[in-house]
Amino acid sequence: MSKKCEGKKCGVGKFVAGALVGASLGVLFAPKKGSETRKDLKNKIKELVDNVKNIDIDEVREEFERKIENLEKELSDLDGEKVLKIAKKKAEGIKKHAEELVNLAVEKGTPVLEKAADEVRQRAIAVTKSVLEKLEEK
Numbered sequence: 001m002s003k004k005c006e007g008k009k010c011g012v013g014k015f016v017a018g019a020l021v022g023a024s025l026g027v028l029f030a031p032k033k034g035s036e037t038r039k040d041l042k043n044k045i046k047e048l049v050d051n052v053k054n055i056d057i058d059e060v061r062e063e064f065e066r067k068i069e070n071l072e073k074e075l076s077d078l079d080g081e082k083v084l085k086i087a088k089k090k091a092e093g094i095k096k097h098a099e100e101l102v103n104l105a106v107e108k109g110t111p112v113l114e115k116a117a118d119e120v121r122q123r124a125i126a127v128t129k130s131v132l133e134k135l136e137e138k
Contacts, residue, residue: 060108064117067101071124084135091128098124 074094098121105114 055108060104060110060113063104064101064113067097067104068120071097071101071120075124075127084132087132087135091132094124094128 071094074090074097098117101117102114102121105117
């Protein structure tokens with residue numbers, strides 16, 4: 001991470017840059033006159049800026065923390081369980097919370113967090129499968 005990145009500011013900056021590039025390319029490749037394209041591009045940039053101003057970073061952070069806490073609690077509970085039936089139920093809870101985390105990242109339009117949340121989801125599923133397999137062997 002660059003020294004210029006300061007936590008949540010860096011993630012939002014990457015999101016804004018990605019969204020701006022995508023919107024710009026879409027407008028630039030549209031079959032319109034140059035003046036219309038520039039006007040559309042200015043409108044898209046204004047729309048993007050307005051959307052960014054409406055993102056509540058603290059709310060998103062708190063929601064992610066809550067989802068992660070739920071996921072961690074389910075994982076720690078699963079680790080201590082010895083009964084397959086309970087472990088399967090916990091595994092479903094883990095999967096549900098991991099999916100919610102990914103859906104939140106998608107919903108909030110944060111590609112940086114979406115990738116990390118998807119990696120957490122994949123790892124949580126792998127861990128629960130491993131635990132279930134070990135319990136089923138016994």
